[in-house]
Amino acid sequence: MAYCDRKLANHGLWLLPVAVLLAGCGSGGSGNDDSAATQAQGTTDGTVELAGAAMKGVIQQGLVTANRLIADKDGHYAPQRQSTKPVLTAEDGSYQLQLRGKSDGWALVQLQADANTRMICDVMPQCDQPGADPVAFGQPLALNSDFILSGAGDLANETVHLTPLTHLAVSLAERSTDGLSPEALSTAYTTVEDWFGLNAGALSLAPPDLTRLDELSNVSADAMQVAIANAAFLALVNDNPQWQGISDVLADMTAQVSETGQLSMTGDGTNVALADLLSAAAVQASELQATVDSSVINQKLVVVEHRNVQHFATIDDLYQDSDTDAGDTTSDSGDTGSSGGSTGDAVPANAALLSWTAPLTRVNGESLAMGEIAGFEVVYGTSAENLDQSLAIGDASVDELLVEELGEGTWYFAMRTLDTDGNRSELSEVVYKQI
Incomplete structure (x- = not known):
């Protein structure tokens, strides 16, 4: 491998x-x-x-x-x-x-x-x-x-x-x-x-x-x-x-x-x-x-x-x-609805735990089924106006992400939803954590 x-x-x-x-x-x-x-x-x-x-x-x-x-x-x-x-x-x-x-x-x-x-x-x-x-x-x-x-x-x-x-x-x-x-x-x-x-x-x-x-x-x-x-x-x-x-x-x-x-x-x-x-x-x-x-x-x-x-x-x-x-054991058109995010505290000092809830509707009010969600994108950076780093999550069932190895300072985070037709929602509200 x-x-x-x-x-x-x-x-x-x-x-x-x-x-x-x-x-x-x-x-x-x-x-x-x-x-x-x-x-x-x-x-x-x-x-x-x-x-x-x-x-x-x-x-x-x-x-x-x-x-x-x-x-x-x-x-x-x-x-x-x-x-x-x-x-x-x-x-x-x-x-x-x-x-x-x-x-x-x-x-x-x-x-x-x-x-x-x-x-x-x-x-x-x-x-x-x-x-x-x-x-x-x-x-x-x-x-x-x-x-x-x-x-x-x-x-x-x-x-x-x-x-x-x-x-x-x-x-x-x-x-x-x-x-x-x-x-x-x-x-x-x-x-x-x-x-x-x-x-x-x-x-x-x-x-x-x-x-x-x-x-x-x-x-x-x-x-x-x-x-x-x-x-x-x-x-x-x-x-x-x-x-x-x-x-x-x-x-x-x-x-x-x-x-x-x-x-x-x-x-x-x-x-x-x-x-x-x-x-x-x-x-x-x-x-x-x-x-x-x-x-x-x-x-x-x-x-x-x-x-x-x-x-x-x-x-x-x-x-x-x-x-x-x-062991044994899609939507045709339209923007995806945005989803909120929050940072968790019970994590390593140099990391931030983000969690969110998948949206149920699009921004135009149409319902959004889980099967229509392809994943999420998390963007972050040391300035709320310049979120220049990103992580993609290709699984609609995932509802949290641990971002590690963050340097000292205040880090800002937001996210958007991606649907199976390639549409992207607007960014959620920005949250932050002091490292």
């Missing part, structure tokens, strides 16, 4: 550890007993359209199949034997298929690569290939035939996306005594979101093509964070000769989850570490800022960078020199 540490340190950030809910993937058989047959019989009429995208970058010409998840008489869920006819992902990674039966229950969707499958390099500045020339950012590279992605979802939603993160979630859910039950899958998706510092429901968002961000007008910071987390899997190949390709990295992480329900937090010299993925994601978010012209997209990339920086710092601080694992 030394390279990433240096990269992150160059941004001059104070990193505040925040509370992280770290939670923690086997296979199932076919449901061909009476209970399974009864459920299957109830879904023989009509078809349900199932769609989504396969993204790690964009995966083109990958073979996609889907199976209903059916419970046997003991309540153990597994894929139904009869699957859909494979369809190929399009040039943008999307797929569409039809599954016989009604739009109820859950389905397991899987992608298998073959000799014709290609993936767009989504790593800046290039994707290294052992024994071959590097592939430039935005260009296609071949995938091994052992590359597989899985995802699962409620057929009522008719959308299932396939990414390395959803693949980990399915592997985690398979460890459940109930197999791939709706409850096990929902819990596993939430757990993987927690591992990577993602907001709830982020794995259900369509990840954008990181090589074409300027062409996207409505992409959220949450969706970009998912895409950049997936890009980090391949970024590790560039920095570590141990991994021959994305398949190796994904297989290592899947094995960790399948065998133990856990991920290595800071690494053991053998396995992929969650902290390495987070720091690689922060670096990628930083590098991508130089590839876009849109100021709105750029601001969202800043938010994603700082989310990963903070989450990385939390893990690094809490688990350094430890082998502890992660």
Whole structure:
């Protein structure tokens, strides 16, 4: 992690550890007993359209199949034997298929690569290939035939996306005594979101093509964070000769989850570490800022960078020199509302503890949901008229920040709210602390 540490340190950030809910993937058989047959019989009429995208970058010409998840008489869920006819992902990674039966229950969707499958390099500045020339950012590279992605979802939603993160979630859910039950899958998706510092429901968002961000007008910071987390899997190949390709990295992480329900937090010299993925994601978010012209997209990339920086710092601080694992366990327009701040006193003499409450409305009176808040920016300095230092907080759930290593004198602080569309509120009232 030394390279990433240096990269992150160059941004001059104070990193505040925040509370992280770290939670923690086997296979199932076919449901061909009476209970399974009864459920299957109830879904023989009509078809349900199932769609989504396969993204790690964009995966083109990958073979996609889907199976209903059916419970046997003991309540153990597994894929139904009869699957859909494979369809190929399009040039943008999307797929569409039809599954016989009604739009109820859950389905397991899987992608298998073959000799014709290609993936767009989504790593800046290039994707290294052992024994071959590097592939430039935005260009296609071949995938091994052992590359597989899985995802699962409620057929009522008719959308299932396939990414390395959803693949980990399915592997985690398979460890459940109930197999791939709706409850096990929902819990596993939430757990993987927690591992990577993602907001709830982020794995259900369509990840954008990181090589074409300027062409996207409505992409959220949450969706970009998912895409950049997936890009980090391949970024590790560039920095570590141990991994021959994305398949190796994904297989290592899947094995960790399948065998133990856990991920290595800071690494053991053998396995992929969650902290390495987070720091690689922060670096990628930083590098991508130089590839876009849109100021709105750029601001969202800043938010994603700082989310990963903070989450990385939390893990690094809490688990350094430890082998502890992660265990089982938007608005369209308008300015963001401003939020107040205050300084705390029960802190070191050369530090200030700021706390605040997230705003509930915008300055124009419209309501502001937590899901629309991308984070906050704290500005401070030795003059109320010249707040020339700043810290970004890319997590709407954070409500305090410890600013350390302040010199003697009076320090002044204010903050603003950032929303998921890149809007920034006016500064809050200025507060101060004497050091």
